[in-house]
Amino acid sequence: MRRSILFFLILALGYSAAFSQAQFNIKAGANITQANEKYNDGEIDGKVGYQIGFEARFGDRFYVSPGLYYYKHQSRINFIEDGNLGVNLPDYTVNFEGFRIPLFVGGDLIKGENWGLRLYTGPNASFVLNTNDGLPGYEDDAFREVLWGFNGGLGVDLGIFTIDLSQEWRLNNVFDGDTPEFKNNITYLSVGLLF
Numbered sequence: 185m186r187r188s189i190l191f192f193l194i195l196a197l198g199y200s201a202a203f204s205q206a207q208f209n210i211k212a213g214a215n216i217t218q219a220n221e222k223y224n225d226g227e228i229d230g231k232v233g234y235q236i237g238f239e240a241r242f243g244d245r246f247y248v249s250p251g252l253y254y255y256k257h258q259s260r261i262n263f264i265e266d267g268n269l270g271v272n273l274p275d276y277t278v279n280f281e282g283f284r285i286p287l288f289v290g291g292d293l294i295k296g297e298n299w300g301l302r303l304y305t306g307p308n309a310s311f312v313l314n315t316n317d318g319l320p321g322y323e324d325d326a327f328r329e330v331l332w333g334f335n336g337g338l339g340v341d342l343g344i345f346t347i348d349l350s351q352e353w354r355l356n357n358v359f360d361g362d363t364p365e366f367k368n369n370i371t372y373l374s375v376g377l378l379f
Contacts, residue, residue, distance in 0.1 A: 205244050209376045211239065212376065215235055229260045230259055231258035251285065254282075257368075260277050260278070278327075285308060286306060290302050310331040315327050327359060328359070331356060348376075
């Protein structure tokens with residue numbers, strides 16, 4: 185995992201060095217996981233979480249933007265009662281906490297004197313530091329430590345304030361193994377200050 189973090193940071197710094205103009209953005213907001221997955225023992229639904237962190241923008245009309253966020257994502261597993269075995273497990277909320285490192289490329293759709301509309305895309309790596317493992321029917325380390333995603337988003341800058349709405353599509357399975365297959369998508373809404 186340390187090699188993955190180091191590689192991602194070196195890549196971000198390499199892109200950043202190619203641009204002279206820099207802005208920094210402190211952001212916080214809410215996220216919601218879209219899951220709606222079904223598997224043999226139940227179904228998984230998304231819940232609301234949060235994130236806080238910062239991004240840097242290098243460039244002018246077109247930019248590269250590495251970032252670092254602390255996040256909490258949540259999903260709820262609704263177990264299906266098994267009448268044959270007499271099993272009735274309670275619903276279970278799965279929490280993921282960790283750091284998310286995005287690397288976006290973007291550009292201005294509209295740029296006024298004190299406002300602008302941006303479009304951006306790019307990958308991110310989410311490093312899972314903590315989960316409430318012990319999911320019934322699974323081993324304690326049931327989840328992957330690194331989750332990869334690809335993003336698309338729209339941002340509005342209003343003076344020093346910024347608002348972003350983006351979508352992350354998960355690229356690998358959340359569970360550490362082939363089954364059950366669970367690739368959650370996450371919507372982020374953030375507000376921040378731009379320096």
